[in-house]
Amino acid sequence: MKIDETSKQELVRILGDRFTQNAVLIDQHARGEGHLPAAPPEAVCFPVSTAEVSAIVKICNGARIPIVPWGAGTSLEGNVSALSGGICIDLSRMNDIRVVNAADLDATVGPGVTRKQLNLFLRDTGLFFPVDPGADATIGGMAATRASGTNAVRYGTMKANVLALEVVLPSGEVIRTGSRARKSAAGYDLTSLFVGSEGTLGLITEVTVKLYGVPESIVSGVSHFQDVESAVALVTEMVQLGIPVARVELLDEQTIVAVNRYSKLDLPVAPTLFFEFHGSAASVTDQVKQVSELIEAHSGSKFMHSIDHEERNRLWHARHEAHYALLAMRPNARVYGTDACVPISRLAECIRLTREDLERVPFFVSVIGHVGDGNFHLGMVIDPDDVNEWELAEEIHDRLIERTLTLGGTCSGEHGIGYGKAKYMHWEHKNALGIMAIVKNALDPNNVMNPGKILPASPEWPSRNLV
Amino acid sequence: MKIDETSKQELVRILGDRFTQNAVLIDQHARGEGHLPAAPPEAVCFPVSTAEVSAIVKICNGARIPIVPWGAGTSLEGNVSALSGGICIDLSRMNDIRVVNAADLDATVGPGVTRKQLNLFLRDTGLFFPVDPGADATIGGMAATRASGTNAVRYGTMKANVLALEVVLPSGEVIRTGSRARKSAAGYDLTSLFVGSEGTLGLITEVTVKLYGVPESIVSGVSHFQDVESAVALVTEMVQLGIPVARVELLDEQTIVAVNRYSKLDLPVAPTLFFEFHGSAASVTDQVKQVSELIEAHSGSKFMHSIDHEERNRLWHARHEAHYALLAMRPNARVYGTDACVPISRLAECIRLTREDLERVPFFVSVIGHVGDGNFHLGMVIDPDDVNEWELAEEIHDRLIERTLTLGGTCSGEHGIGYGKAKYMHWEHKNALGIMAIVKNALDPNNVMNPGKILPASPEWPSRNLV
Numbered sequence: 001m002k003i004d005e006t007s008k009q010e011l012v013r014i015l016g017d018r019f020t021q022n023a024v025l026i027d028q029h030a031r032g033e034g035h036l037p038a039a040p041p042e043a044v045c046f047p048v049s050t051a052e053v054s055a056i057v058k059i060c061n062g063a064r065i066p067i068v069p070w071g072a073g074t075s076l077e078g079n080v081s082a083l084s085g086g087i088c089i090d091l092s093r094m095n096d097i098r099v100v101n102a103a104d105l106d107a108t109v110g111p112g113v114t115r116k117q118l119n120l121f122l123r124d125t126g127l128f129f130p131v132d133p134g135a136d137a138t139i140g141g142m143a144a145t146r147a148s149g150t151n152a153v154r155y156g157t158m159k160a161n162v163l164a165l166e167v168v169l170p171s172g173e174v175i176r177t178g179s180r181a182r183k184s185a186a187g188y189d190l191t192s193l194f195v196g197s198e199g200t201l202g203l204i205t206e207v208t209v210k211l212y213g214v215p216e217s218i219v220s221g222v223s224h225f226q227d228v229e230s231a232v233a234l235v236t237e238m239v240q241l242g243i244p245v246a247r248v249e250l251l252d253e254q255t256i257v258a259v260n261r262y263s264k265l266d267l268p269v270a271p272t273l274f275f276e277f278h279g280s281a282a283s284v285t286d287q288v289k290q291v292s293e294l295i296e297a298h299s300g301s302k303f304m305h306s307i308d309h310e311e312r313n314r315l316w317h318a319r320h321e322a323h324y325a326l327l328a329m330r331p332n333a334r335v336y337g338t339d340a341c342v343p344i345s346r347l348a349e350c351i352r353l354t355r356e357d358l359e360r361v362p363f364f365v366s367v368i369g370h371v372g373d374g375n376f377h378l379g380m381v382i383d384p385d386d387v388n389e390w391e392l393a394e395e396i397h398d399r400l401i402e403r404t405l406t407l408g409g410t411c412s413g414e415h416g417i418g419y420g421k422a423k424y425m426h427w428e429h430k431n432a433l434g435i436m437a438i439v440k441n442a443l444d445p446n447n448v449m450n451p452g453k454i455l456p457a458s459p460e461w462p463s464r465n466l467v
Numbered sequence: 468m469k470i471d472e473t474s475k476q477e478l479v480r481i482l483g484d485r486f487t488q489n490a491v492l493i494d495q496h497a498r499g500e501g502h503l504p505a506a507p508p509e510a511v512c513f514p515v516s517t518a519e520v521s522a523i524v525k526i527c528n529g530a531r532i533p534i535v536p537w538g539a540g541t542s543l544e545g546n547v548s549a550l551s552g553g554i555c556i557d558l559s560r561m562n563d564i565r566v567v568n569a570a571d572l573d574a575t576v577g578p579g580v581t582r583k584q585l586n587l588f589l590r591d592t593g594l595f596f597p598v599d600p601g602a603d604a605t606i607g608g609m610a611a612t613r614a615s616g617t618n619a620v621r622y623g624t625m626k627a628n629v630l631a632l633e634v635v636l637p638s639g640e641v642i643r644t645g646s647r648a649r650k651s652a653a654g655y656d657l658t659s660l661f662v663g664s665e666g667t668l669g670l671i672t673e674v675t676v677k678l679y680g681v682p683e684s685i686v687s688g689v690s691h692f693q694d695v696e697s698a699v700a701l702v703t704e705m706v707q708l709g710i711p712v713a714r715v716e717l718l719d720e721q722t723i724v725a726v727n728r729y730s731k732l733d734l735p736v737a738p739t740l741f742f743e744f745h746g747s748a749a750s751v752t753d754q755v756k757q758v759s760e761l762i763e764a765h766s767g768s769k770f771m772h773s774i775d776h777e778e779r780n781r782l783w784h785a786r787h788e789a790h791y792a793l794l795a796m797r798p799n800a801r802v803y804g805t806d807a808c809v810p811i812s813r814l815a816e817c818i819r820l821t822r823e824d825l826e827r828v829p830f831f832v833s834v835i836g837h838v839g840d841g842n843f844h845l846g847m848v849i850d851p852d853d854v855n856e857w858e859l860a861e862e863i864h865d866r867l868i869e870r871t872l873t874l875g876g877t878c879s880g881e882h883g884i885g886y887g888k889a890k891y892m893h894w895e896h897k898n899a900l901g902i903m904a905i906v907k908n909a910l911d912p913n914n915v916m917n918p919g920k921i922l923p924a925s926p927e928w929p930s931r932n933l934v
Contacts, residue, residue, distance in 0.1 A: 103707060103812035146652040157650050159659070160627060175899040181808040182840045183624050184877035185613040185663055186895055187884055187921050188903045192626070192659030196652055213709040240570060242680040282753040283746075290747070341648040345570035373649045410651035417654055428653055432642040435910070436655045442909035443902070454654050 003042050003087065007063040011045065011087075014055050018046040018093075029088040033135065033323070034076035035336040035384070035393075036420050041068055041082035048093050050166060050174055050205040057203065058172030060087055061448050068450050069199035071141025072114060074133075076337050077418030079145060079198050083452035089203065091140055097121050098206070106163055106180055108208045111140025118209075127211040130155035133414065134320045140204045145416040146196030150319070153239075153372030154246040154278065155212065157414065162195050166206035170444045180208060193439070198416050199450040201443045215278035218246075219288055220312040221305030223295045224270040228252055228355065228367070231271045232348040234298040235371045239344050243290050244283075245372060247276035249319055252355075252367040255326075255379075262325030263318035268301070273371075274319055275305070276312070322368055326379045329364050336380040336393040340404040341413030344374045350407050351376060354400055361396070363389055375413035401427065422456040470509050470554065474530040478512065478554075481522050485513040485560075496555040500602065500790070501543035502803040502851070502860075503887050508535055508555035515560050517633060517641055517672040524670065525639030527554055528915050535917050536666035538608025539581060541600075543804050544885030546612060546665050550919035556670065558607055564588050565673070573630055573647055575675045578607025594678040597622035600881065601787045607671045612883040613663030617786070620706075620839030621713040621745065622679065624881065629662050633673035637911045647675060660906070665883050666917040668910045682745035685713075686755055687779040688772030690762045691737040695719055695822065695834070698738045699815040701765040702838045706811050710757050711750075712839060714743035716786055719822075719834040722793075722846075729792030730785035735768070740838075741786055742772070743779070789835055793846045796831050803847040803860040807871040808880030811841045817874050818843060821867055828863070830856055842880035868894065889923040 011019045020026075021043045030038035047053045060067050066086025073080055082088055095112035102125055109118060116136045118129050131142060133149035141147075143165065148157035155161065164178035177190035194201060225231040228250070235248055251259065251272045260267055277287040292303045306312065318325075326335045342350045351367065358365050361380070369376025378400065382389040401411045401424050411417075411424035425433055437455055440447075478486045487493075488510045497505035514520045527534050533553025540547055549555055562579035569592055576585060583603045585596050598609060600616035608614075610632065615624035622628065631645030644657035661668060692698040695717070702715055718726065718739045727734055744754045759770045773779065785792075793802045809817045818834065825832050828847070836843025845867065849856040868878045868891050878884075878891035892900055904922055907914075 101810065101812065103703070104810040105707065106810070146656070148650055148652075152650060156627075157652075159650070159656065160623075169902070173898060175902060176897070177899055179877050179895075180810045180875045181842075181877040181880065182811070183615055183619060183626070183808060183842065183880055185615075185624075185806075185879040185881050185883045186877045186888070187663070187892055187900075188668075188906060189613070189626065189656075189659045189663055190899060190902060192656045193906075196654070196656055201655075213707065215709070236570070240572065240680065242682070279750075280753050280757070283750045286747050286749040339652075341650060343568065343571040343573070343647040344649070345568065375648075375650065408647045410646050410648040410653045412652040413648070413650055414652050416652045421653070425654055428646075430643070431640060432644055432657060433654075435636070435642060435657060438909050439655060439660075439906060442905050 003065055004063055007059050007065060010059050011056065014052060015045055015047065020044050029070055029073070029090065030081060032073050032075040032078065032080050034078060034420065035334045036078040036081065039081035039083045041088035042085045044088045044090055046090050046093050050168065053089065053168045053203055053205050054172045054174055056087065056089060057168050057170060061170045061172065061446055064446055064448060066451050067448050069144065069203050071112065071138030072136060074135035074137045075141065075145055075418065076415045077420035079416050079418035079453060081419065083419055092138065094205065100125065101180065102127060104180060105211045105213070106208055107211055108206060109139050111138060111204050111207060113139050115139060115142065122211065126214050128214050129209055129211055131158055131161055134323065139207045139209060143195050143204055143207050144198050146414070148370070148373070148414040150247045150249055150370055152370060153248060154244060158195055159192060161210045162191060162207060163210060164208035165191055165194055165204055167194050167202040168205055169202045170446065170449055178208070196416065198418065198453050200440060200454050201449060217279060217281045217284040217307065218312065219277045219284050219305050219307050220315055221275045221288070221303050222267070222272060222315060223300040223303050224268050224272040225298065225300050228271045228351055229348055230298045230300070231273050232351060232371060234294050234300065235273065236344050236347065237294055238291060239372055241290070243287055244279070245275060245287065245291070246278040247274065248372040249274040250369045250371040250376065254364060255322060255366040255368045258325040258329050258366060259318050259322055262328050263321055265318055274315055322366070323379065326366055326381050330381050332383065333381045334384040336382050338378045338397050338400055339412050339415040340400055340409060341373060341375040342404055342407045342409030346407035346409070347371060347374045350403060350409070353403055354378070357396060357399055361392065373413065374409070417454045419452050422454065425455065470532055471530055474526050474532060477526050478523060481519060482512055482514065487511050496537055496540070496557065497548060499540050499542040499545065499547050501545060501887065502801045503545040503548065506548035506550045508549035509552045511555045511557055513557050513560050517635065520556065520635045520670055520672050521639045521641055523554065523556060524635050524637060528637045528639065528913055531913055531915060533918050534915050536611065536670050538579065538605030539603060541602035541604045542608065542612055542885065543882045544887035546883050546885035546920060548886065550886055559605065561672065567592065568647065569594060571647060572678045572680070573675055574678055575673060576606050578605060578671050578674060580606050582606060582609065589678065593681050595681050596676060596678055598625055598628055601790070606674045606676060610662050610671055610674050611665050613881070615837070615840070615881040617714045617716055617837060619837060620715060621711060625662055626659060628677045629658055629674060630677060631675035632658055632661055632671055634661050634669040635672055636669045637913065637916055645675070663883065665885065665920050667907060667921050668916060684746060684748045684751040684774065685779065686744045686751050686772050686774050687782055688742045688755070688770050689734070689739060689782060690767040690770050691735050691739040692765065692767050695738045695818055696815055697765045697767070698740050699818060699838060701761050701767065702740065703811050703814065704761055705758060706839055708757070710754055711746070712742060712754065712758070713745040714741065715839040716741040717834070717836045717838040717843065721831060722789060722833040722835045725792040725796050725833060726785045726789055729795050730788055732785055741782055789833070790846065793833055793848050797848050799850065800848045801851040803849050805845045805864050805867055806879050806882040807867055807876060808840060808842040809871055809874045809876030813874035813876070814838060814841045817870060817876070820870055821845070824863060824866055828859065840880065841876070884921045886919050889921065892922065
């Protein structure tokens with residue numbers, strides 16, 4: 001689909017030089033941070049208001065021009081690639097923090113506000129926004145992908161933390177979903193329908209999120225284990241006991257090697273758990289005591305924990321940089337990342353079988369995860385030009401998802417579907433996929449909203465327009 | 468719409484005497500527990516399997532016979548009334564507890580399992596299901612209504628506690644939504660779409676819910692205050708401080724009068740808060756200490772708290788019986804109940820203005836609420852045959868909802884919409900209601916699924932078939 005001359009003129013009239021076909025900018029908007037091939041849009045728009053987004057969408061829908069929304073471009077499953085060309089709508093300039101209601105613990109922000117920007121803004125309020133996917137993603141993008149990350153075990157995912165949305169529909173109409181009330185039984189949960197819809201049903205132009213009081217006490221800690229099984233067994237017990245841990249991350253030996261090298265740490269090379277505890281001083285002391293006992297029971301190393309802010313930051317910064325640490329393990333590499341989530345009782349088995357499957361793999365692989373949620377990732381450090389490596393990674397991925405689904409899990413804990421996982425949607429949802437297609441078709445009958453994402457657009461998926 | 472003879476014969480062939488047109492049973496299925504007029508179905512079916520539900524739905528959809536699902540009949544907004552006649556599908560015989568995964572803290576149950584039945588079953592496992600709307604509702608009905616109740620401030624509503632569903636669609640097709648994984652970013656959140664859809668999109672035939680470990684320590688307590696404002700101010704501060712209270716209920720003076728009389732208590736007649744704290748012994752001690760300080764700061768009565776199981780039960784039983792306590796205040800009365808939820812910072816104002824509006828009302832009115840969520844109810848004890856009282860209650864209700872929406876709230880915190888609140892859907896959702904209608908029409912093009920609920924079916928709403 002080419003952008004026709006009339007539409008282009010209309011877009012330029014509205015946006016001026018904030019409509020661009022500059023090759024560098026187009027190239028920058030062709031892919032996220034994942035392993036998948038790029039697919040460039042034909043043009044990029046930089047709207048600064050909901051009215052502009054609405055006008056762009058109306059023009060594109062009328063002319064059947066595909067629309068791909070863009071936040072920070074940190075997604076991992078090709079969620080932002082323009083498979084069918086068309087217009088990329090970069091929402092990063094709609095990055096104003098509109099209202100902070102400290103008394104109600106909520107904030108309303110433009111879709112382009114990033115999570116770090118919001119937390120910086122909140123610094124002196126005693127409040128924070130917990131959802132933390134690692135990358136400095138936009139709140140709009142995180143809502144669209146139903147993101148989560150390290151804090152989700154305590155604070156929930158974007159599903160739990162988005163109260164309300166403003167959405168531009170394919171028609172250009174603007175609706176509001178939800179309210180600032182903490183709960184509602186007033187009709188269909190449109191907020192939850194748009195959260196996780198990856199721009200395929202409408203474009204999110206405002207998000208109201210929950211905030212939390214900065215805990216009185218925060219303690220981080222680390223312990224390493226003889227094997228991954230012991231670490232996972234500990235986490236499983238911890239969850240079953242209802243210890244309200246704020247973060248618990250597994251890093252296997254390989255991840256520790258990469259992280260030590262990249263972040264200049266000297267952690268023992270062994271399966272390791274990073275913990276963080278939030279609460280009143282009394283509650284945190286109590287949690288640390290309970291977890292220390294579990295660590296001892298699972299023969300973990302002496303629990304090194306600290307309330308020191310610098311030390312905490314060093315630990316979590318290293319965790320968040322893991323993706324880049326893996327990239328640095330091999331020149332010109334790409335990290336083929338996966339994302340699986342199973343019921344916690346099946347996590348040990350899922351990771352064990354997956355590690356067995358990786359035994360003879362010729363490239364570096366990291367196992368890392370938000371294990372308190374039953375969620376983990378493989379980071380396969382492949383040469384993107386080596387067809388054999390690529391195919392092997394694909395096969396491992398397929399087997400991982402098959403295993404995950406057999407164990408009662410889901411093909412994506414937090415990265416979303418994009419086009420990288422669209423084929424797994426059949427495996428996971430079976431005939432419920434038909435209902436998703438009915439909803440998609442009802443709301444976006446011309447299939448202009450991020451086509452080819454979540455729901456495979458056509459049998460020849462995903463061969464179109466990939467570069 | 469009359470049930471045609473062919474459909475009737477088919478239903479009898481499948482169900483035998485579990486298809487009935489018995490007048491007593493029809494009458495029993497004409498209304499829930501709310502104030503609204505009854506509307507009887509033409510027949511009641513008692514399926515015992517998903518296959519039977521599917522067969523019934525297929526027949527009804529083919530013949531355009533309206534379908535109304537029924538759980539325990541405890542809903543309050545006419546959610547189960549058969550406004551257009553048709554078939555009531557009573558799911559109460561599908562009350563088998565199918566799987567309890569203690570290790571994963573989840574359970575899968577038939578839709579007819581009640582919350583008390585589930586908790587009785589779990590008694591020896593150390594686990595419990597927290598969502599507690601007061602009435603012994605079915606889990607299927609609670610999912611369909613997006614119910615919540617006293618524990619929601621800590622454990623969330625059904626939105627947060629339903630992991631997966633089995634749903635029979637209008638076509639008779641059976642789908643599964645969600646999985647037992649604790650989070651997912653795999654496509655549209657169909658689970659959340661059906662939770663709260665009140666049987667208008669499909670019938671829930673299986674529910675997977677989260678369970679929680681019974682806390683090591685549970686403490687309940689009570690304190691009364693000089694005025695409602697002080698009590699609400701305390702709760703607001705408590706929420707803002709992030710004290711993880713499990714329950715906090717406001718009962719105004721009138722409610723205390725009714726509850727004292729009905730449940731044979733001798734609580735001082737003053738605005739009162741009931742509290743409950745869950746956690747480790749250390750955490751609960753800490754919470755009690757913090758709340759005791761807040762009570763003192765707001766001049767509440769000395770905090771009477773107890774871990775005694777009997778005493779706790781007496782308190783919460785009295786709270787749960789409040790509806791019946793109100794009914795007992797006046798012979799042949801009906802309780803016209805409302806349900807409003809606002810951001811917590813606006814709760815004091817909303818309750819103050821509402822109480823001002825009630826000053827010259829000639830009937831008994833109770834103000835009661837799950838105030839930690841910003842949610843409260845009026846219980847107006849009216850003579851249902853007195854048109855003036857009825858109209859006055861309606862006017863108070865309208866003004867309450869107008870006020871609630873002005874303050875950023877929602878017209879239903881937990882009772883759902885049924886047909887009692889359908890008109891408020893326009894007020895609250897404005898043009899987003901059109902999107903709900905598109906979704907409804909896409910999934911139920913013949914409008915056979917609980918017609919007239921949530922979305923007003925026609926301009927002459929709700930005058931049809933009311934008795």
